[in-house]
Amino acid sequence: MRIGILALQGAFDKHAEMARSLGHETTLVRRKDDFEGIDGLVLPGGESTVQLKLIDRFDLEWSLMRFAVAGHPILATCAGLILAARTVTQPEQRSLGFVDVRVARNAWGRQIDSFEAMSDEGHPLVFIRAPRILDVGENVDVLGRFRGEPVLIRQGNVTCATFHPELTNDPYVYRLAFRKSQAHAIAQSKNESHAPHA
Amino acid sequence: MKKATNTTKLGLAEMLKGGVIMDVVNAEQAKIAEDAGACAVMALERVPAQIRAEGGVARASDPAMIVSIQKAVSIPVMAKCRIGHFAEARILEALGVDFIDESEVLTVADDEFHIEKASFRVPFVCGCRDLGEALRRITEGASLLRTKGEAGTGDVVEAVKHLRKLRTQIRRVSVMEVDELVSEGKNLGAPVELLLKVKETGKLPVPNFAAGGIATPADAALCMALGAEALFVGSGIFLSDDAPKRARAIVTAATYWQDADKLAEVSTALGQPMKSVQAASLLTHERFAERGR
Numbered sequence: 001m002r003i004g005i006l007a008l009q010g011a012f013d014k015h016a017e018m019a020r021s022l023g024h025e026t027t028l029v030r031r032k033d034d035f036e037g038i039d040g041l042v043l044p045g046g047e048s049t050v051q052l053k054l055i056d057r058f059d060l061e062w063s064l065m066r067f068a069v070a071g072h073p074i075l076a077t078c079a080g081l082i083l084a085a086r087t088v089t090q091p092e093q094r095s096l097g098f099v100d101v102r103v104a105r106n107a108w109g110r111q112i113d114s115f116e117a118m119s120d121e122g123h124p125l126v127f128i129r130a131p132r133i134l135d136v137g138e139n140v141d142v143l144g145r146f147r148g149e150p151v152l153i154r155q156g157n158v159t160c161a162t163f164h165p166e167l168t169n170d171p172y173v174y175r176l177a178f179r180k181s182q183a184h185a186i187a188q189s190k191n192e193s194h195a196p197h198a
Numbered sequence: 199m200k201k202a203t204n205t206t207k208l209g210l211a212e213m214l215k216g217g218v219i220m221d222v223v224n225a226e227q228a229k230i231a232e233d234a235g236a237c238a239v240m241a242l243e244r245v246p247a248q249i250r251a252e253g254g255v256a257r258a259s260d261p262a263m264i265v266s267i268q269k270a271v272s273i274p275v276m277a278k279c280r281i282g283h284f285a286e287a288r289i290l291e292a293l294g295v296d297f298i299d300e301s302e303v304l305t306v307a308d309d310e311f312h313i314e315k316a317s318f319r320v321p322f323v324c325g326c327r328d329l330g331e332a333l334r335r336i337t338e339g340a341s342l343l344r345t346k347g348e349a350g351t352g353d354v355v356e357a358v359k360h361l362r363k364l365r366t367q368i369r370r371v372s373v374m375e376v377d378e379l380v381s382e383g384k385n386l387g388a389p390v391e392l393l394l395k396v397k398e399t400g401k402l403p404v405p406n407f408a409a410g411g412i413a414t415p416a417d418a419a420l421c422m423a424l425g426a427e428a429l430f431v432g433s434g435i436f437l438s439d440d441a442p443k444r445a446r447a448i449v450t451a452a453t454y455w456q457d458a459d460k461l462a463e464v465s466t467a468l469g470q471p472m473k474s475v476q477a478a479s480l481l482t483h484e485r486f487a488e489r490g491r
Contacts, residue, residue, distance in 0.1 A: 008453050009216040009237055011209075013427070030453060046213045046237065047273050053235045054453060057446075079213075091272060105272060111296035112319050114206040117199045128209040129274070129296070167209050 004038035010046015043080025075177035100137025107132035207321035221432035225270035234445030246350030247433035258286035282308020302489035315339030329367035330386030347410015352474030415451035422455035439469030
């Protein structure tokens with residue numbers, strides 16, 4: 001697949017490295033034109049406030065919405081999850097609302113509290129000034145937990161992690177987010193049931 | 199749950215890539231920086247140009263100021279300590295700053311040793327002018343480097359010199375035979391294991407940002423084009439005519455450094471830049487970049 005990585009600010013480098021190590025081609029997405037020809041998209045970690053400002057400043061929201069509604073697979077990590085969430089607290093801020101979750105920013109504390117751990121399912125997790133998922137809507141699947149609370153979720157074509165899979169050696173989150181057959185199936189079912197208004 | 203690992207320290211440096219870290223001296227400036235899209239702020243008493251103008255001993259900031267900035271913004275807050283001053287660094291760690299800058303902009307506290315940084319829970323950023331200096335700082339435990347430039351001048355020439363030098367040296371090392379690396383290590387004053395890593399990967403083992411003298415969006419774009427992965431901007435913003443507008447423009451330039459149309463747009467009508475000094479006109483003892491090898 002060709003995976004676009006939103007490269008306004010944040011951990012786009014490490015995501016590009018991981019995507020390439022799994023045999024994907026990559027495009028750094030900074031302008032509307034960059035959405036052409038990509039099959040999947042990563043919303044990387046970084047500072048969600050900065051990313052949101054640049055999305056506004058450079059008028060990328062519509063392109064992002066259209067890409068999501070078209071059913072392409074999207075992986076959103078940390079700040080990316082904050083962008084993708086329905087509701088954001090601590091402080092409250094606007095978001096794109098791709099997935100029906102409520103998220104609190106920097107909910108584990110400052111950098112001094114950033115940590116590594118294993119998920120309940122036995123996968124490595126890296127949390128950097130990480131958000132927490134406070135609650136999930138009924139259409140959201142929880143795919144990974146840490147001490148019982150959701151850290152990896154999926155709704156339709158959008159997979160979200162509160163942690164940083166690109167900083168681990170474990171590609172399972174990428175495999176979950178970007179399965180060719182799954183992406184295709186989602187796109188098709190979307191087209192059949194309710195065609196996007198895009 | 200393991201805290202303060204190399205991965206979490208390097209991880210925060212990764213999160214700052216493509217962004218601008220701005221020097222601020224109070225909570226109001228921190229808010230302006232955050233609103234303009236700074237990916238982090240550096241809390242300090244006086245920006246480098248003021249330190250340069252006023253002279254005297256520049257030390258780590260009053261904790262009250264740092265705490266007020268931490269309360270004002272949700273982005274990471276960094277703070278500076280003097281080179282070698284591990285007691286100042288421990289205080290900054292106790293305050294929970296997100297990154298400590300062991301900075302040559304402040305007066306040097308130890309003219310022989312830098313801080314042993316690996317034992318701290320907070321990650322460190324240090325300055326460097328070349329590959330040897332960069333690898334020595336990494337050996338001591340730095341998680342992020344910034345080329346030094348010449349802070350507080352508004353003259354980007356030294357930042358450019360250091361970025362180019364680093365890049366040339368990395369290129370040289372990557373084509374060296376392994377046995378040549380031993381003597382190169384001696385020349386550079388850097389450990390061979392790290393040089394081997396540089397040879398294998400073709401880059402530094404930690405991210406490298408630029409600093410020192412960045413005053414315009416064009417300066418920002420130039421540093422990004424020369425391989426900087428993010429930018430520290432000090433005096434260039436709050437000592438200019440229209441700080442919020444210039445701050446926004448420099449943030450845009452850090453992202454769209456390859457896009458000349460955008461750069462032209464954001465460079466337009468920014469008002470006067472900071473009052474600048476030619477770096478070449480400085481006497482040796484006035485050069486911050488010379489401090490700490």
